[in-house]
Amino acid sequence: MNFTGTESCGNSPKNMFVARFEENLINGDRQALAEVVDEDCILQIVGGGGVETSTGRDEVIDALLRIADSKPVAGHLDAAITHGKAAAAWGQWEHSSDGEDIRYFSHTLWFRNNKATGFAQIRVFHA
Numbered sequence: 001m002n003f004t005g006t007e008s009c010g011n012s013p014k015n016m017f018v019a020r021f022e023e024n025l026i027n028g029d030r031q032a033l034a035e036v037v038d039e040d041c042i043l044q045i046v047g048g049g050g051v052e053t054s055t056g057r058d059e060v061i062d063a064l065l066r067i068a069d070s071k072p073v074a075g076h077l078d079a080a081i082t083h084g085k086a087a088a089a090w091g092q093w094e095h096s097s098d099g100e101d102i103r104y105f106s107h108t109l110w111f112r113n114n115k116a117t118g119f120a121q122i123r124v125f126h127a
Helices: 013-026 030-036 057-068
Strands: 002-004 037-047 050-055 074-083 086-094 102-111 119-126
Touching (some): 013 102, 030 037
C-alpha cells in the first residue's frame, strides 16, 4: 500500500498524530487504531444513505475497518490540521492502479484532551 502526504503534516505533533491515524486506517491496522480510539468513542459515518453511528472502541474500530476493507491500492493525505481539541484530515483513496476509481474523504476528529492522546469522537465523510 502506497500512502503519501504525511510528510507535509510534520509541523505539529498533533498533526502527525492525525496523519498516522489516517495511515493506520487505510492500512486496516486494528492494533494501531485501538491505541488511539478512546474506550467510549463515538463514530459517525456520513454517506449518501444517511448517518451510521457506532459507540465504544470495539464497535468504532469494526466500523472503521469496514471502510478500510474496501482494499484501496493507494492513498494520499492532502492535509491533517488541528486546533485545540479539534482536527480534520482529507484526501483520497485510489481503488484501482489506473487512477480510474478514486474516492475522496474528509474526516473530522475530536481529541479527548489537549494532549492528543486519543479520539473521543470521529466523523467520517466518504464520497
